[in-house]
Amino acid sequence: MDKYIIGISAILVALVVVALTFPGLTDNETETNTTSSLKWGTDLNQAMQEAKNTDKNIFVDFHADWCSYCKQMDEETYTDPQVEEKLTQNYVLVKVNVDDNPDLSSQYQAYSLPTMVILDSDGNEINRIIGYQTPEQLLDQI
Incomplete structure (x- = not known):
């Protein structure tokens, strides 16, 4: 059970890092790029x-x-x-x-x-x- 929680936590941390590193992947960034x-x-x-x-x-x-x-x-x-x-x-x-x-x-x-x-x-x-x-x-x- 502890390994399962640690695995899920590691995946969530990785997703947050990717989202912060590549903000263009989110819909909100798309909407604010209009110049x-x-x-x-x-x-x-x-x-x-x-x-x-x-x-x-x-x-x-x-x-x-x-x-x-x-x-x-x-x-x-x-x-x-x-x-x-x-x-x-x-x-x-x-x-x-x-x-x-x-x-x-x-x-x-x-x-x-x-x-x-x-x-x-x-x-x-x-x-x-x-x-x-x-x-x-x-x-x-x-």
Whole structure:
């Protein structure tokens, strides 16, 4: 019995050492690595008003906290300098969490994540992009 407890303790200590040595293996580290300078709003009505005032379209990113491809877009695609520049210059940006906004997600039929929808200032759909996009793929579509 004592050997069993010592063995389990040794395994737990080893796991803690690995977690502290390689923090990138945890989900929390993934979320804090985002260094995008994009300013995302969360209110679509406010974005429509801003789009009218600035003569821009609206770029809506439908996502969820549990969506690994959404997190990958935040870390790899939205942090790309060319993507940041093009989105900032041409769009009012809105992030919509589908779990927190099921009615809005349903209205724009964002059933597969990530889904990006480009809207005019009245909320009419201009373009739809579904699934993970590399920086190059997204630049080609926006």
